[in-house]
Amino acid sequence: MIKLNELRQLYDHLSRNTPRNTPIIGLKKEGNRYYYRPLKSYDEWSSDVLLGNFSPKEVFFPQDEVLFYFKAQKLIESKEEIKPAVLWGVRPCDIAGIGELERMFNQIEYKDPYFMERFDKTLIVGMACTEPWPGCFCTSVEGSPYESKGADIFIYPIEDGYLIETPSKKGEAAIEGLDVEEVSDVSQLEADRRRAEDKIKKYNFEGIADKLKSMVDSNFWDWIHNPCIGCGTCAFVCPSCHCFDINDSSRGARGLRSRQWDSCLFEGYTLETSGHNPRPSGSQRWRQRLMHKFSYFPQVFGSYQCLGCGRCGRACPVNINIAEIAAKAVEWVEPQS
Amino acid sequence: MEKDPRILAFLCNWCSYAGADLAGTSRIQYPTTLRVLRVPCSARVNPQFILKALQEGADGVLVSGCHPGDCHYLEGNYYAHRKFAAMRDLLEYVGLEKGRVRFSWVSAAEGGKFAEVVKEVTDGVKQVKDTTQFLKKRDWPVE
Amino acid sequence: MTDAIREEARKILSDGKVDFVIGYAEGDTPIQAKPVFISRVEDVDKLVWPSFGLINLANYLLRYKTRNTRIGIVAKGCDTRSIVALLKENQIDRERLFIIGVNCPGMLSRQVAREKAGEIISAENKGETWSFTTVEGKKEVSCFDLMPSNCAACRHHAPVISDVVVGDPITEPEGDGYDSVREFEKKSAPERYQYLMSEMSACIRCYACRQACPTCNCDECFVDITQPRWVDKGLDKTDLAIWQLIRTYHQAGRCVDCGACEEACPKGIKLLWLTRKMNLIVKERFGFEAGVDPEALPPLATYEKDDTQEFIL
Numbered sequence: 001m002i003k004l005n006e007l008r009q010l011y012d013h014l015s016r017n018t019p020r021n022t023p024i025i026g027l028k029k030e031g032n033r034y035y036y037r038p039l040k041s042y043d044e045w046s047s048d049v050l051l052g053n054f055s056p057k058e059v060f061f062p063q064d065e066v067l068f069y070f071k072a073q074k075l076i077e078s079k080e081e082i083k084p085a086v087l088w089g090v091r092p093c094d095i096a097g098i099g100e101l102e103r104m105f106n107q108i109e110y111k112d113p114y115f116m117e118r119f120d121k122t123l124i125v126g127m128a129c130t131e132p133w134p135g136c137f138c139t140s141v142e143g144s145p146y147e148s149k150g151a152d153i154f155i156y157p158i159e160d161g162y163l164i165e166t167p168s169k170k171g172e173a174a175i176e177g178l179d180v181e182e183v184s185d186v187s188q189l190e191a192d193r194r195r196a197e198d199k200i201k202k203y204n205f206e207g208i209a210d211k212l213k214s215m216v217d218s219n220f221w222d223w224i225h226n227p228c229i230g231c232g233t234c235a236f237v238c239p240s241c242h243c244f245d246i247n248d249s250s251r252g253a254r255g256l257r258s259r260q261w262d263s264c265l266f267e268g269y270t271l272e273t274s275g276h277n278p279r280p281s282g283s284q285r286w287r288q289r290l291m292h293k294f295s296y297f298p299q300v301f302g303s304y305q306c307l308g309c310g311r312c313g314r315a316c317p318v319n320i321n322i323a324e325i326a327a328k329a330v331e332w333v334e335p336q337s
Numbered sequence: 338m339e340k341d342p343r344i345l346a347f348l349c350n351w352c353s354y355a356g357a358d359l360a361g362t363s364r365i366q367y368p369t370t371l372r373v374l375r376v377p378c379s380a381r382v383n384p385q386f387i388l389k390a391l392q393e394g395a396d397g398v399l400v401s402g403c404h405p406g407d408c409h410y411l412e413g414n415y416y417a418h419r420k421f422a423a424m425r426d427l428l429e430y431v432g433l434e435k436g437r438v439r440f441s442w443v444s445a446a447e448g449g450k451f452a453e454v455v456k457e458v459t460d461g462v463k464q465v466k467d468t469t470q471f472l473k474k475r476d477w478p479v480e
Numbered sequence: 481m482t483d484a485i486r487e488e489a490r491k492i493l494s495d496g497k498v499d500f501v502i503g504y505a506e507g508d509t510p511i512q513a514k515p516v517f518i519s520r521v522e523d524v525d526k527l528v529w530p531s532f533g534l535i536n537l538a539n540y541l542l543r544y545k546t547r548n549t550r551i552g553i554v555a556k557g558c559d560t561r562s563i564v565a566l567l568k569e570n571q572i573d574r575e576r577l578f579i580i581g582v583n584c585p586g587m588l589s590r591q592v593a594r595e596k597a598g599e600i601i602s603a604e605n606k607g608e609t610w611s612f613t614t615v616e617g618k619k620e621v622s623c624f625d626l627m628p629s630n631c632a633a634c635r636h637h638a639p640v641i642s643d644v645v646v647g648d649p650i651t652e653p654e655g656d657g658y659d660s661v662r663e664f665e666k667k668s669a670p671e672r673y674q675y676l677m678s679e680m681s682a683c684i685r686c687y688a689c690r691q692a693c694p695t696c697n698c699d700e701c702f703v704d705i706t707q708p709r710w711v712d713k714g715l716d717k718t719d720l721a722i723w724q725l726i727r728t729y730h731q732a733g734r735c736v737d738c739g740a741c742e743e744a745c746p747k748g749i750k751l752l753w754l755t756r757k758m759n760l761i762v763k764e765r766f767g768f769e770a771g772v773d774p775e776a777l778p779p780l781a782t783y784e785k786d787d788t789q790e791f792i793l
Contacts, residue, residue, distance in 0.1 A: 384726070384729055385702065385710055385726050388722045388725060388726065389710060389722075392718050392719075392722060405785070405789070406785075412783065415783035415785070415787070416780070416781075416783055418783070418787060418789060418792070419765075419766065419779065419780050419783055419787065420780060421791075422761070422765055422787070422791070423729060423732045423758065423761050423762065423765070423779075423780070424729055425791055426757075426761045426765070427725065427728060427729060427754070427757060427758060427761065428725075429669075430661075430664075430665065430672065430754075430757045431672055431673060431676040431721075431725065431754070432668075432669040432670060432671065432672030432673030432674070432675075432676060433669075433673065434669060435669075439793060440791060440792045440793065441792060441793035442792055442793075454793050457793060458793075467670075470673055471718050471721070471722070472718065473712075473716055473718045473719070474716075
């Protein structure tokens, strides 16, 4: 680990030592919300903001993406060139979210070339959260505000500066030439980590994957979905929601095929061509959402698909908190009818 | 605009379409700017069609039906009028240039009036400075 | 107010008049209320009268269209107007409904709070003002400044229909509440078009506006129809603008200006400037106000022989 007095040093180093026009993407205020957008300078970065209103997934997985163009039978590849980028100052939950997306899009049989190219070319600079927000619950889903896994470079703010860790080779190469001394004594970080973790609300999700499996026909879903209005806000702000819809748009013989984010809470999500809808009601759609995040995903990939950033609860028009619902599911006892 | 505008016309089957026919058989001269779409009644025209036409590249849109009281379906054009009034005012409010979306009543006997309407609408569209409002750009690669 | 609502809810639940009551409860995150469905008398104390309750609860009634449930609902002035609009369209049964009408003094908006204060981490009510801890530091904003545009323009604070009314009657302010529309109309046409495009291009098509709206209740929304595909999927600017324009048009004579759509938008897009104009068009042209007169026919489902036809050639 190395120590820096000012973060600007690292920013400047990265902007100097990456190919020309490499965007450094960080949190930036647009209107009255915060988004991950290319920064023009270090000063444009909203360093005090923990989480953007939207997650950094759009850097790798844009909401609306052209897959290819076509003219009659002929396929024309999308000409958009994917350039290297630096993702600056993302928090551990979002890094974990990017990791979940990578697991999803980088499976042995099926690789998503669009996502993977962006993922491979991006340098992820993470940052620890010294002051978590109310609504954060990463410690309940095996995360930590000081978790550096998945980042290429990771920043720990300390009292008189910043400690920089490079968990990956890519990160090590990126900070090469940064003329600062190594620090060997990092025992302070352990105390910092505990202090930050203690500030985060803890939910009990023990055994939730198996519990949910037994609850397929439960009454639980009937009342839990009640306030939900069925919009796509939670899925669109989520760092790990990755469902998409594929659409053609054509005029005459020419057209394009593109994909857009989709949400399992949309009524049309499962609608089939015949008109049959396997999940016609809100309770079934909510069951799918919770099961996917807390049961199916852990079964297949071994970790929750929810990272505990709490964005969905903050953005939800009717204030549905997925953590509360998951915790209730764990405690749920089927009423005797 | 320099070139001849392209105007999509929704003409009702019973009056305006027949009026256009009459203009033709009477050899009345009028601009060749119209692309006619025959509809059963002016009330068939959903305001959505109008916006879709603008999006797909129409420079102007004309909707024409029977005179009040003459509707083949008795009252279709009264309902149509209310729909168009609401949509028209809304489009004006959001800054759509005047003269791009027009409405008229032309009966089957009014070949002359039809020609007049077409002239008036064409002149109106020619005055429009920016016909790219609501036009959807499709810059798809050719090869 | 909270006590009065609880009292009424307790009464109708214990009398067995309704199966459950839809009302507001305190939310988990700051300055947010959440809807609750109370079916047991002992849960009645969860109900509150919120400060930030722009959610239109009439929205939830649609789910029980075909079910034989008796529902109690806490309804602000605008919510009762939505209920009237729904009754008019035969979407719900009046007999199965018990309306706890509230003389609503106006709600506060978290969209406005975000505009005025920034990204809010925690909030505290200090009587006439709210104290917010934001990422940029502490900020105090008075309740008056937190009022959304629709509550400021509201001229129907009292419930239109109800089985019982709580809260003190409110004197309606002067004027018709459409000043903001007239102000916007003073801008030049290109400016107005520019504004439409810049607002709508932020849309991410989460459809929160549509889902939050009680009168957006088509079985299949035109934007979801695939054959024909009226509005392409994706984020093309014209598609986004047309989506919102047609939604506004579909609200003609149904929108009650409750502000639920704008409040729900995760991007903070201004939507009420469109729907309020539609309300004004309907009022001026057809003399109709949504949800005020339970007997009047919806404006686009009727006509007058002497409707002004000044724009027709």
